[in-house]
């Protein structure tokens with residue numbers, strides 16, 4: 001349903017040029033939920049903007065719902081829906097009115113537009129807020145309205161750029177549930193997120209982007225399995241001590257705050273080695289446990305091995 005072929009985007013030219021997306025290729029099957037993961041500036045939004053025809057690629061091409069990006073942008077625009085990161089919703093507009101307007105723009109007659117509006121308000125749980133101005137909506141309500149607006153033309157392919165960033169856990173759940181309902185109806189979804197937990201829950205397959213490139217692709221389970229069976233987790237009283245522990249243990253140890261995690265093929269054996277190293281260096285941990293890798297471990301491992309900081 002989505003087939004991306006060596007897509008690239010360069011902003012600017014000469015010394016100031018930024019290669020935001022570098023020859024990215026991937027495929028998404030019909031009905032799949034595909035997660036594009038990456039830190040700030042990795043190139044996620046730029047990729048989504050190109051695939052939704054809102055930004056011209058520097059090179060490369062893609063086929064979406066059978067239409068070519070380079071030769072049939074109009075076909076793509078008819079087939080896709082998008083909830084983008086920076087939406088310019090008019091704060092004076094009412095939620096229900098916005099959906100009705102979108103439906104009219106897509107060629108629904110008045111009666112059909114009202115029907116579609118009500119269907120979508122019910123789907124995203126905004127029926128009660130339909131007559132309130134968007135300016136009065138909470139962040140979570142706006143995201144749900146974005147999602148509803150992206151669905152007006154019953155798209156076969158849906159692009160969601162960070163649909164849950166900044167939302168509280170309950171609102172995130174609500175969006176996840178709605179994406180789940182869409183999956184049931186056979187819609188193909190490409191979503192970007194910085195929440196690896198979210199990709200793990202929602203996505204059938206994920207691609208991890210770093211610095212404009214796709215550095216890893218697979219199911220969440222495959223990516224985690226690639227790291228080994230176990231993860232050793234050590235907690236320290238202070239970040240400085242955790243930092244010291246990372247330098248004593250060496251790669252693939254990585255640190256998030258006061259916690260150090262070490263992926264290992266053989267957890268118990270590695271645990272003995274790590275405890276020995278810390279003892280030798282006179283470093284004490286406040287807790288120690290053995291667990292399974294998470295997508296966070298996959299992500300930190302990739303970022304670490306590329307020598308990049310998270311969230312540059």
Ligand SMILES: Nc1ncnc2c1ncn2[C@@H]1O[C@H](COP(=O)(O)OP(=O)(O)OP(=O)(O)O)[C@@H](O)[C@H]1O
Pocket residue numbers: 011012018019020038039040041042043044045046047085194
């Ligand atoms: N219009 C633009 N002009 C110049 N540079 C841009 C433009 N848009 C994006 N960039 C640059 O391209 C790179 C990728 O940006 P992009 O917005 O695609 O990242 P992202 O993965 O969506 O990040 P975030 O998680 O912060 O949304 C960044 O270095 C960014 O500064």
Ligand SMILES: [Mg+2]
Pocket residue numbers: 044045046085161
């Ligand atoms: Mg973005």
